[in-house]
Amino acid sequence: MDPRKSVHKLDETIHSLLGLKSHLTSSWVKSVCDIIKSLPYEISHSETIRDSLEKKDDDMSSLIPNIEDELAFLTSHINQLNAQRRQVLNDLLDLKGNIRVFCRIRPITSEENFGHFRPLSALDSSNVLLKLADNKGKTYSFDKVFGADSSQDEVFSEVEPVIKSALDGYNACIFAYGQTGTGKTFTMEGTLNFPGVVPRAIEALFKQAVNSNHAFLFSFSMLEIYLGNLKDLLVPHPVKAMDSMPPCLSIRTDLRGEVEIDNLVAIQVNDFNQAMKLYRLGCRFRSTASTNSNTKSSRSHCLIRLSITCYDAPERRRETNKVWLIDLGGSERVLKTKAWGRRLDEGKAINLSLSALGDVINALQKKNGHVPYRNSKLTQVLKDSLGEDSKSLMLVHVSPKEEDLCETICSLNFATRVRSIHLGMLDSAEEREQKENAMMNLQQKMKMIEDERQDIMNNIKKLHVELENLMGTAPSSNEEPDASHSFIEMNQYNAERMRNKTTDNIAATILQVPRFMRPTFCSRGKSGINHQLLEDKAKTTARRRRPLSRAESVGFPVKCTSAYNSDCSISRTSCLMGLNVESSADNGTEYTQDEYDIKKIVFPEQETSPESSVHGSLVNNEGCGNRKVNNCSSAKYLKVDNWLRLHKKEPTISGSSHQSKRVLAIPVPEKKHTCNGQKKDKLQDAKEHYYKNERENISNLEKLKGVNMKGSGRSIQRITKIDTAPILADFVNKDSRCDLICASDKTDGDIIKHAKGSLHGQSMEESKTDSPNQDNNPINKCVEMQEAKDERECSNYFWSNNSERSQHSKNDVDYRMLDAREDSGLSISKSEQEPHSPQVPADMGLKEGKKEGLDNLDQSSAVGSKPSILEMRSQRGLFAGKSKPKDLFTTMVKSKDNTKNSGIYHLFKEKIQILWATALLGMGFQTLGLEHDFFHGLML
Ligand SMILES: Nc1ncnc2c1ncn2[C@@H]1O[C@H](COP(=O)(O)OP(=O)(O)OP(=O)(O)O)[C@@H](O)[C@H]1O
Numbered sequence: 001m002d003p004r005k006s007v008h009k010l011d012e013t014i015h016s017l018l019g020l021k022s023h024l025t026s027s028w029v030k031s032v033c034d035i036i037k038s039l040p041y042e043i044s045h046s047e048t049i050r051d052s053l054e055k056k057d058d059d060m061s062s063l064i065p066n067i068e069d070e071l072a073f074l075t076s077h078i079n080q081l082n083a084q085r086r087q088v089l090n091d092l093l094d095l096k097g098n099i100r101v102f103c104r105i106r107p108i109t110s111e112e113n114f115g116h117f118r119p120l121s122a123l124d125s126s127n128v129l130l131k132l133a134d135n136k137g138k139t140y141s142f143d144k145v146f147g148a149d150s151s152q153d154e155v156f157s158e159v160e161p162v163i164k165s166a167l168d169g170y171n172a173c174i175f176a177y178g179q180t181g182t183g184k185t186f187t188m189e190g191t192l193n194f195p196g197v198v199p200r201a202i203e204a205l206f207k208q209a210v211n212s213n214h215a216f217l218f219s220f221s222m223l224e225i226y227l228g229n230l231k232d233l234l235v236p237h238p239v240k241a242m243d244s245m246p247p248c249l250s251i252r253t254d255l256r257g258e259v260e261i262d263n264l265v266a267i268q269v270n271d272f273n274q275a276m277k278l279y280r281l282g283c284r285f286r287s288t289a290s291t292n293s294n295t296k297s298s299r300s301h302c303l304i305r306l307s308i309t310c311y312d313a314p315e316r317r318r319e320t321n322k323v324w325l326i327d328l329g330g331s332e333r334v335l336k337t338k339a340w341g342r343r344l345d346e347g348k349a350i351n352l353s354l355s356a357l358g359d360v361i362n363a364l365q366k367k368n369g370h371v372p373y374r375n376s377k378l379t380q381v382l383k384d385s386l387g388e389d390s391k392s393l394m395l396v397h398v399s400p401k402e403e404d405l406c407e408t409i410c411s412l413n414f415a416t417r418v419r420s421i422h423l424g425m426l427d428s429a430e431e432r433e434q435k436e437n438a439m440m441n442l443q444q445k446m447k448m449i450e451d452e453r454q455d456i457m458n459n460i461k462k463l464h465v466e467l468e469n470l471m472g473t474a475p476s477s478n479e480e481p482d483a484s485h486s487f488i489e490m491n492q493y494n495a496e497r498m499r500n501k502t503t504d505n506i507a508a509t510i511l512q513v514p515r516f517m518r519p520t521f522c523s524r525g526k527s528g529i530n531h532q533l534l535e536d537k538a539k540t541t542a543r544r545r546r547p548l549s550r551a552e553s554v555g556f557p558v559k560c561t562s563a564y565n566s567d568c569s570i571s572r573t574s575c576l577m578g579l580n581v582e583s584s585a586d587n588g589t590e591y592t593q594d595e596y597d598i599k600k601i602v603f604p605e606q607e608t609s610p611e612s613s614v615h616g617s618l619v620n621n622e623g624c625g626n627r628k629v630n631n632c633s634s635a636k637y638l639k640v641d642n643w644l645r646l647h648k649k650e651p652t653i654s655g656s657s658h659q660s661k662r663v664l665a666i667p668v669p670e671k672k673h674t675c676n677g678q679k680k681d682k683l684q685d686a687k688e689h690y691y692k693n694e695r696e697n698i699s700n701l702e703k704l705k706g707v708n709m710k711g712s713g714r715s716i717q718r719i720t721k722i723d724t725a726p727i728l729a730d731f732v733n734k735d736s737r738c739d740l741i742c743a744s745d746k747t748d749g750d751i752i753k754h755a756k757g758s759l760h761g762q763s764m765e766e767s768k769t770d771s772p773n774q775d776n777n778p779i780n781k782c783v784e785m786q787e788a789k790d791e792r793e794c795s796n797y798f799w800s801n802n803s804e805r806s807q808h809s810k811n812d813v814d815y816r817m818l819d820a821r822e823d824s825g826l827s828i829s830k831s832e833q834e835p836h837s838p839q840v841p842a843d844m845g846l847k848e849g850k851k852e853g854l855d856n857l858d859q860s861s862a863v864g865s866k867p868s869i870l871e872m873r874s875q876r877g878l879f880a881g882k883s884k885p886k887d888l889f890t891t892m893v894k895s896k897d898n899t900k901n902s903g904i905y906h907l908f909k910e911k912i913q914i915l916w917a918t919a920l921l922g923m924g925f926q927t928l929g930l931e932h933d934f935f936h937g938l939m940l
Pocket residue numbers: 105106107148178179180181182183184185186187294296297298299328329330331397
């Protein structure tokens with residue numbers, strides 16, 4: 001109850017009390033008056049109370065607009081700061097250069113302590129000294145130099161501005177370059193304890209997006225360029241010949257010059273964790289191998305792409321932009337690494353694409369009209385992220401080892417050349433100093449803006465909370481205040497600003513290109529026309545191909561052929577190579593899938609509609625709900641969890657593939673149990689089904705007992721299966737027992753009865769007694785075969801012959817599969833030989849049998865496997881009556897041996913089969929209503 005209301009009515013209440021209770025004693029009135037007097041002045045005077053409360057209400061109602069005004073002011077201020085920040089950041093990056101170059105020196109590991117080292121040290125934060133002779137050295141300048149003792153934190157702090165500019169709509173590209181084994185993967189990927197640039201960059205992006213006042217849509221993709229071909233790292237490689245092949249990735253450039261990779265899986269990520277799950281998945285499929293230089297050498301270029309889309313920020317450079325995080329393959333001298341075979345091919349492919357990257361950078365540096373992006377897949381993919389309208393960061397890695405001197409010099413020269421694209425080699429010292437001062441000022445300004453921005457953000461948050469409290473609409477604790485609608489950018493950011501400030505100074509100085517980066521014969525020989533032709537050719541020839549065998553595969557992609565240069569190239573390597581990785585001497589690469597086969601994969605949840613794409617996949621997604629997503633890129637947006645679930649391994653049971661071939665003793669509706677919830681349901685279903693069958697079989701048994709007890713006691717024995725093996729032995733030895741009928745079920749019993757009756761015009765019992773030559777009776781032979789073939793057939797018959805026979809037909813098939821396995825000489829598995837509960841007391845009744853069987857069912861179902869055939873048999877024996885599973889087991893194994901080892905048996909079986917088949921065909925038994933699988937089962 002509102003206390004204010006109760007106070008409001010206090011005076012009326014007292015008056016009415018005084019009026020009504022006038023008969024009360026004056027002392028009571030007095031005490032009430034005293035209470036009123038003791039109340040504060042405002043409360044004791046009702047008019048004043050009302051006035052004061054109304055005043056408070058008025059204050060509160062005037063407070064809300066005040067807060068709203070304040071919020072609007074702060075919002076507009078923060079928008080101004082955002083625009084300023086963007087401009088300063090852009091100026092800073094322009095000054096620093098569109099391609100910034102950092103150098104990182106790899107530390108000497110404990111194992112290398114005894115080697116020879118070339119003094120390579122960081123002179124200061126931007127210079128590296130390479131000592132060539134005693135008193136001779138060369139200094140290389142970079143935007144930033146990280147010494148051997150630098151931490152991952154330090155590296156990332158310098159990388160972060162590029163990541164920030166990505167949220168402003170610029171394409172960004174951060175790539176680790178260097179000789180093999182110099183720490184590229186360490187820098188980019190890092191370790192669990194020392195996470196690298198990739199996880200940190202992803203985290204920073206999400207963090208910034210959350211702090212931003214815009215709605216962002218992130219999608220994650222990961223691919224590698226292996227032997228000159230693109231491979232989607234989020235799609236697992238095929239492990240079997242029949243596995244579906246991932247679709248061919250093809251590079252496409254749209255009219256605006258934006259590069260898109262068709263068929264590349266792009267998955268929406270809402271937070272850091274989702275992105276990291278995918279990143280880890282992709283890392284698993286990377287091609288790595290042990291080389292002389294590195295025990296886990298990357299044999300490909302690994303590219304991570306984060307696409308960022310924002311619809312409600314017109315000031316952004318692009319609606320959709322992308323960040324590339326690239327771990328390039330290590331450059332290596334083939335002579336030195338002594339690589340051969342596949343390692344050689346990989347090394348050559350890596351060097352070729354690095355050379356093509358060098359060509360592109362050289363052309364950009366010289367401001368050539370033609371930039372040879374198309375000379376390699378790497379440069380094609382990075383086409384829109386390497387030019388002027390993007391931010392690139394190159395992390396050059398060098399080794400301090402003496403033996404790596406050549407590569408170190410090459411890498412340092414290459415990095416210097418790349419850096420010179422913006423800084424310009426003709427800059428005078430004075431100009432350089434001016435630039436550095438300007439950069440420092442901008443950095444300070446940037447920091448001030450960010451600090452101020454952060455303060456305002458905090459104030460805005462506080463005001464939001466206050467406002468919601470006043471309005472009584474405070475969100476629940478886990479709800480973020482919805483600020484997106486109130487944040488309307490007032491200042492249009494001038495996106496078309498000039499960005500050629502520093503490039504003007506780039507002269508036509510041709511620098512010495514590192515040897516492995518120089519244009520090669522192939523790269524020089526390329527022309528746009530050739531590429532176009534090849535592209536067209538590749539497009540017309542893009543069709544599903546049969547995976548080539550190992551022998552047919554051509555490992556090295558030759559330039560000027562579609563296998564290497566076309567937009568939609570078809571790799572010549574075999575998908576099956578991955579299967580033989582270990583067996584091949586030179587083929588130790590851990591492969592991903594190949595992309596030469598164009599079979600389309602079916603995505604589990606391919607969300608193409610704008611609504612579904614946006615749903616649940618935005619950071620601050622309020623503003624994007626009704627906007628179209630399909631123009632952000634042609635990539636497919638999928639859900640992370642579905643994708644990961646799709647690529648999770650099917651749970652294997654005890655690591656045994658053998659078990660998967662097992663036969664279900666109880667007809668469980670579904671064979672596979674994939675998730676716990678389903679598994680539980682299916683287990684429950686199986687139990688219910690089990691009880692039902694059991695009840696039916698018991699009632700059938702009782703019926704049969706009643707029927708057969710009149711005629712022959714042997715039928716009951718047969719049904720209880722205690723004496724099955726001796727009967728089987730009898731059958732083998734005496735070729736008789738035609739009078740034994742294994743009809744345990746009313747339905748089939750009736751069928752057989754009917755069949756016999758139709759043949760002889762007699763009932764089953766009659767025919768049994770009246771027909772002396774029953775061996776000639778096809779029905780008896782049928783039953784005989786059914787039993788004599790193997791005891792399990794009989795049990796199968798018993799179990800499958802119930803009113804739900806149709807449901808059991810699947811099991812019949814399974815039995816035949818098992819028969820085939822066992823007949824083909826495969827031994828019984830250990831678990832089959834050791835049933836779960838062989839030591840069941842002889843006098844165990846149906847109740848125990850039920851429980852036992854159920855326990856077995858529980859066990860088998862609980863692990864998702866099927867009970868073994870012997871478990872099943874023992875269960876059946878128990879259900880059918882009092883039996884000893886152990887005895888049963890012994891006799892069954894014996895009978896199995898007998899049947900297997902006896903040549904007479906097989907001969908006889910064949911003859912009977914022929915006879916039986918002839919009889920069936922001749923007499924048209926199909927008209928009796930027996931199903932085909934029934935006959936098929938008998939014939940096997
Ligand atoms: N800065 C560093 N601090 C600690 N260890 C490092 C550092 N850089 C590299 N290493 C170690 O050196 C080894 C080789 O590094 P890494 O695999 O990252 O080289 P790489 O350049 O990626 O090689 P490749 O090109 O062959 O893939 C790794 O064991 C890595 O842990």
